[in-house]
Amino acid sequence: MLDANLIPDKLTHFSDQPLETLSPFDRTTLDQLHTLGIHLASMAVPALTMRDSAAGRGTRRMAVGLDGGMHNDADRRLLLQRQLSIMWSFAEEFVLGEIDEELALWEPSTNVCTVHRRQDGWVADWPDEDNPPLPEVTIAWLLWHIEWWWSDTISRVTDGTPIAPEDHRWSGGTAGIATAKQQWDTLLAATDLDDPVDWLMPDPQPLWFVASWVNVELTKNLTEINQVKMRRANLHS
Incomplete structure (x- = not known):
């Protein structure tokens, strides 16, 4: 399980990186962040860019923060x-x-x-x-x-x-x-x-x-x- 103390650094590391460029370890970490219900909206870090080429969705930004809430209803x-x-x-x-x-x-x-x-x-x-x-x-x-x-x-x-x-x-x-x-x-x-x-x-x-x-x-x-x-x-x- 991801150490919560590392989350801000990890989110900064992921910022504006297309999903396909992430390492397998980073993809696993990213999955853990989503599972934990974390989102960037309440943090002083850039929004996370995710690219889903296979689904043809292009690049989209998902708000994730540390308060346990996910405030963007569509996301x-x-x-x-x-x-x-x-x-x-x-x-x-x-x-x-x-x-x-x-x-x-x-x-x-x-x-x-x-x-x-x-x-x-x-x-x-x-x-x-x-x-x-x-x-x-x-x-x-x-x-x-x-x-x-x-x-x-x-x-x-x-x-x-x-x-x-x-x-x-x-x-x-x-x-x-x-x-x-x-x-x-x-x-x-x-x-x-x-x-x-x-x-x-x-x-x-x-x-x-x-x-x-x-x-x-x-x-x-x-x-x-x-x-x-x-x-x-x-x-x-």
Whole structure:
């Protein structure tokens, strides 16, 4: 993790440098600065120039400062949307389209959390975290998990109503995740990023913070799905 005491020097170092000219280390540092929600607007350093040639966007300037806030609403929204877009492209190309029911329900061990077909739909197990070892999970459980936390987050943002894990039924595939993504895109494009959300923490959090968690949680779950896929493929190779 980047030492906060080095941030002003690093930001000055990055000032007015096209992104493609930065070293791999500096790109990693820059990613850490964005993740930390830092921005230049409150600092006595020049604005950061970022060049995205691949996307055809040319050169743009992003305000980043040290007060923990991100005051330029367009920059905050763009950052969150583009982070999500990267992971969603990965999900569509390498993950979601390769899952069938057999793979989804494959159990990597005898100690697993999975889903079970009932009359009212697919019901998910919930891990007993007080009695180790923690169970492994099936891909079906991970798909259910993404559907649940994303639907729960959307509900909390729109009307403040949480959705309990036991109340969410898995769609039986990947369609539920695609629907949640569409709903979240609409919400993220139009909702005030500073709106407080009664969320998973004791105190309400601004939407931009919740949206950054969505990006991290989706990344984590997609990685877990791919790990289970690789484990099964290697067992049958």
